[in-house]
Amino acid sequence: MESLLQVLRAAGETTRLRLLATLGESELSVSEITHVLRQSQPRVSRHLKLLTDAGLITRFREGSWVFYRLETRGPYGELAHKLLELLPADDPVVMRDRERLADVRAERAQQAAEYFKANAAEWSEVRALYVPEQQVEEAVTSMMEAERVPVLIDLGTGTAQMLELLSGIAETAIGYDISHDMLNVARANLERKGLTHCHVRYGDILLLPEPAGSADVVVIHQVLHFLDDPRAAVVEAARLLKPGGRLLIVDFAPHEVESLRESHAHRRLGFPRTEMADFVSDAGLDMSAVRDLPPGQGDSAQLTVSIWLAAKPHDAQRNRSHLNQKQADVQKESV
Structure with missing residues (x-):
């Protein structure tokens, strides 16, 4: 009382x-x-x-x-x-x-618009290399289905594209990003759409302040190819998930567009299915589905977008045993 x-x-x-x-x-x-x-x-x-x-x-x-x-x-x-x-x-x-x-909102929107205008050409250049974004979004929504969940977390939220897209399936949606400018853009976008249950936060996606088991869905959209250690991001995403929670990853399949390294800071030129399967398995998750969106014939696009959906087992003991076995394997290899 x-x-x-x-x-x-x-x-x-x-x-x-x-x-x-x-x-x-x-x-x-x-x-x-x-x-x-x-x-x-x-x-x-x-x-x-x-x-x-x-x-x-x-x-x-x-x-x-x-x-x-x-x-x-x-x-x-x-x-x-x-x-x-x-x-x-x-x-x-x-x-x-x-x-x-x-x-206050108008001033914030103006600042976001100026930043977006200054970087729009660079983003458009990358987007021209794969299928239209609408096709990617349609594939994402079809794989996620319409089941409503209490908490969704988007790692590396950028402009809050995934928060907007999946806002209808989450009671609360939180996006994390390490760029202050991108967070300004994201806030302006969410406020313009009236998505008051969606929030963005500053944070390193490899070390988030959220407690373990706090999310029903975690999304990593077009982020892993920027990271030195993409496996660590998948492990952190798995830590956030509740038993039965789902992880959605959107990134590129392996490609040879080397210019993306120098012009757009891509550290990885896509991920093969076997490697992503290892990431997911090492994090104690089960792969549920994989879908590829290749560029159309005669299209100027060169990149295939891959979408991976994984789930955290309900059996926590099996999950711990799996992780212990992986750690033991790593120790044997190091010896």
Whole structure:
């Protein structure tokens, strides 16, 4: 009872209720919040700490910046959303805050558009090398099916393309990326589509802050070919999955377009099925399906897009035994 009373006391104040309403619509930095609420940074920070300690909002760091958002998981996250449902949408204070929030979003969208425009030619050059993106997306959605899941995590989310595509199957979707510029683009894209249950975070996809077994679906879309150690990314994805969870990987099949190394920082020129099968097996997952999307005949494209779907076994003991055996094999080879 005392815990619940603490949470209710944290929410039961004008500025903090305004904060909940604002953060329910967008994740914001402290400077952006001060613009919306028209209050000093020290005062805003005090209110944010109370709400964070109460579990009604979540705080996360992105480089030198700190962002806040309404909590989406846990009992107090549910309570926060219930409180906002009771808040009149036509309240004059809330409406003024919403107008200033629109200014913040517009500025963010402008910054994202400038970055996207500066890099659009480079992205288009790579996309011209394989089948139209729509075909890739259709294949992804057909393999994932329409079963709704509580949590989806996208590793190396980029512009949040996969979050947008798969937003309909997840109650909460979180994308991680190590590029601040890409995160700005992703946030602008998600806000433009009104996908308030989709969030992006700054983070190294090889060492994420998410606890083990926190995700029902993990996606790695066109990321592995940039990495020094793609196997480690698959292992980290497997760590995030609950028993029965699924891992979706989209990348290139083996190719010989050497220019991608120098012009676009591709460290790997695709992945053969056998190698990806080893990655998945080493991570304690079972391969469920593989699909290739080769370029059409007479097409200028040169790359085949491969899609791998794997699942984490429900039998945790079998999974541990499998990993122990792999570790023993590695030790024998090293000896």
